[in-house]
Amino acid sequence: MILRMKFRLRLAWWPLCMLSFSLQAAEPASAPAPSVNNSNMDGRxxxxxxxxxxxxxxxxxxxxFSLLLDAARKTRNSVLFQRAVEIALQSRSxxxxxxxxxxWKREIPDASEPNRYILQILLAVNRIEDAGQALSVSIDELPESEKREAIASIPRVFARVNDKALAANAVEKALSSSLKNKALQATAWTTIGRMRRDAQQLPAAIDAAQNAHASDPKAQGPLILALSLLPTGSADIKAMLDEAMKGPVAAEIRLGYARGxxxxQAPGDALRQLQQLSQQHPDFAPGWLVLGLVQMDNGELGPARLSLMRHVEMTRHSQDPEQQASLTEALMALSQMAQQQGQLDQASQWLDQIPISADPVRLAIRRAELLEQQGRTDxxxxxxxxxxPASPEQVRRKALTLSRWLREHQKAxxxxxxLQEILAQSADDHEVLTEQSLVLEKLKRYEEMESVLRKLMQLRPDDPHAYNALGYSLADRGVRLEEARTLILRAVELAPQxxxxxxxxxxxxxxxxKLEEAANILDAAYKARPDAEIAAHLGEVLWTLGRQTDALRVWREGLLxxxxxxxxxxxxxxxxVKP
Structure with missing residues (x-):
């Protein structure tokens, strides 16, 4: 064994000797001898x-590992300690x-690198509480200038921990001293809030967001956390964001609030935020896009056109993929508005400006819509x-779109x-199942339709649309009205606006x-969202009530x-009736 090891040592040493010899031989004889940095390492x-x-x-x-660690301890050398750690990690020990x-930490107490390794190793072996203690030590030993960034990165470090609640507890305990430091309070509370949110401890996350904002009302981190908590419906979070939006905030945050x-379902509030965004940050291209789309959705076609054209001018020459995608979005919307106003040549011209990187299926849809309006349905x-299609997702979307198109043109x-092309691969796809239910309804295969909608309710019990679809179908056919009421009221509960x-x-x-009650509800719905189908229903109720003039007005608006x-x-x- 000793002989074999000596032989290996010779083999390992021989290339080093040969390399040294070749380098010396390559140098001219007259070259001065280079200075040598001798290592402190002795032969042993x-x-x-x-x-x-x-x-x-x-x-x-x-x-x-044992030999390297022993050498590291003897020399108190960080490089050797790090190598010993890496050997152990590579061997999964x-x-x-x-x-x-x-x-390493004991021998070189001032070194910060071992803290990072200790924390990561403790997390890897699932010793979460010990990891929290190591985190506390690590933060305390950092320079003040580095602490804020380190605290903000904690949720990423703990992201792979399975027990999110335990991780949140450990992190909050580790940050106890940071919470007493005025300069770190906002960041610490924001990190605690993110950990509580990820653990689905939403009340605690909301409290942390409020504490963070109170610690530093100008800090952006607490507002970003609050935006992620907005879907909870918390009145406290909305009030906090409303108050923050009265002052200057980053354009991305105001846009995020508008999207939220x-x-x-608060388009009026969103529109006010977007208008303020366009005034305060006129060079922020994404704001003009969303503003234009909201204005278009509200039927404000003139302002929408100006907003979207502003976005087009700002992004037309960009090669950035995200900006090209947003440019496509704006041009698609401009084309759609021109089509709605009967300006078919203009609509086509907008489509001609769409970047070649655009989704071919989506572009085909818009061109098909233009052809349809010209009566060229085939x-x-x-x-x-x-x-x-250039991807499986585009294959799926093509089949869905083609199905919708055919369904809406009485080719159920x-x-x-x-749909059969994608149903086998999309058995639990919410969008595909929804389209399938609509096709089955057109085919008057009501039992199959109901089966699909019930499946949707099981897959997504908090999605209002399946409840609404089945409830509306029953009501429209005048059957099982009490069951229809239960279903629609459930949908109202989930999406009251x-x-x-x-x-x-x-x-x-x-x-x-209940004609009067029906008229009041439909009138409010139509005012909230002018739509041709709502106009059809409201007009019929008004017609039945003897209010023919109002009915004709609503129907004319619907046709427009x-x-x-x-x-x-x-x-x-x-x-x-011919209004």
Whole structure:
């Protein structure tokens, strides 16, 4: 064994000798001798390190680790300690790695690097409470200038811990001294809030966000945390953000708040934030895009066109992929508005400016819509069918879009065939199942439709749309009205401000014979969201109440919004009305 080891040592040493010889031989004889930095390493230590590395290479990492760690302790050398830790980690020996890191810290107390290793190793071996103690030591020993950044990075360090609640407790305990430091309070409370949020301890997360903001009202971190908590519906969080938005905030934060308000079905509040954003940050391109889309959604087509054109001018020449995507979004919207106003050539010109990187399926959809408005429906279907998807997601979207198109053009059987291509791969896909239910309803296969909607309710019990769809279908057919009421009221509970769900509720009341109540509900829904289908329902209720003038006005507005809306055109044909 000794002979074999000596032979290996010779093999390891021989290349070093040859390299040294070749370098010396390559230099001209007249060249001055380079200065030499001699190591403090003696021969005994050199051979110990060499032997340790050879053991590692030969498959005996335990022996190599022991030799390297012993050398590190003798020399109090950080590089050797780090190498010992790495050997232990590579051999998946967490306890040995921890032993080396802790020894490193004992021998060189002023070193900060061992703290990082100790923390990561403790997390890897799932000793969360010990990791919290190590975190506390690590932060306390950092220079003041580095503490804020380190505290903000803690949630990423603990991201892989399975027990989120235990991790949150450990982190809050570790930050107890930072919470007493005025300069660190806001960051510490924000980090605690993020940990509590990730642990689904939402009341504690909300309290932490408020504490963070109170510690430093100008800090952006607490506001970003609050934005992530806005979907909880907390009145305290909304009040905190409303107050913060009265002062100067980063453009991205105000835009984030506007998006959050849109998700909470508060478009009016969102619009005010976006208008303020455009005034305070006129060079912030994303703000103009979202402002234009909201204005368009509200039917304010003139202001929407100006906002979107502003965004186009700001992003037209950018090669950034995100900006090209937002440019595509703006051009698509401008094309759609031009189409709504009958400016079909202009609509096509907007589409011609879309970057070549745009989604081919989405572009085909817009071109198909233009062809349809010109009465070229067959050509539109061809354009959609010939779109070349570049990804599985685009294949899925193409099939969904083609199905919607065919369904809306009274070709439900073809729509059903289109969906079959993706149903096998999308058995639990919410969007695909929703489209399937609509196709089945068109085919009057109501039992199958109900089965699909019930599956959707099981998959996403907090999504209001399946409840609304089934409730509306029952009400529209005048069957099982009490069950329809239960379903629609559940949808209202989940999304009380959704005008389309309110439309279903109003239509239910109409079917139940409560005309005045139906008219009030539908009128409020129509004011919240001018839409052709809501106009069809409101107009019929008003017509039935004998308010023909009001009914005709609403129907005319509906036709301006979407002249080919199936519900509206069917209603007018059934009542024999030409507004």
């Amino acid at each position: 230590l050199f051979y110990q390190l060499l032997l340790g590395e050879l053991n590692v290479r030969e498959g005996s990492p335990g022996a190599g 967490g306890e040995a790695a921890l032993q080396a890191a802790q020894s 308000l849109l998700a909470l 050509e539109a279907v061809v354009v959609l069918s010939q779109a070349q 059987l073809q729509a059903h065939s289109s 959704d005008p389309f769900i309110q439309d279903s509720l109003g239509w239910l009341e109409f079917r139940a014979g 919004l979407k002249a080919d809306n199936e519900t509206l055109t069917e209603t007018l044909a059934r009542l024999g």
